[in-house]
Amino acid sequence: MDGFSLDAASIGIFLLVTLAMGGGAAWMTGSGLARGWRPFWHCALALLLIAAVTRFLHYALFEGTLLSLPAYLVDAAAILAIGAVAYRYTRTGQMTRQYAWLYERTGPLTWRDRTSAPTP
Helix, strand or coil, X not given: CCCCCCCHHHHHHHHHHHHXXXXXXXXXXXXXXXXXXXXXXXXXXXXXXXXXXXXXXXXHHHCCCCCCHHHHHHHHHHHHHHHHHHHHHHHHHHHHXXXXXXXXXXXXXXEEEHXXXXXX
């Protein structure tokens, strides 16, 4: 199987390996590093390694191309997106729970200063 084809089997493999397995690992990594108050670049490096592991899983389990830059970039983009959302979601919860007198949640991924809240 080609490293970057768009037939039904390769889409199913992408959904299983990259999104389900790699995405689950990315979510746990992003959330865990945010809970440990690590900077985001630590998370980004770990997520790029997870993308390399998912590329290896494509190769080892489904005879995909191991060294395919386009396939790695697609895997890395999906995994970085999932991990970044997990990191930001967890960090938003931390900031609004631990510093409730300073910040309020404005959405699932954002917060703002309480002093900048609009007054009625």
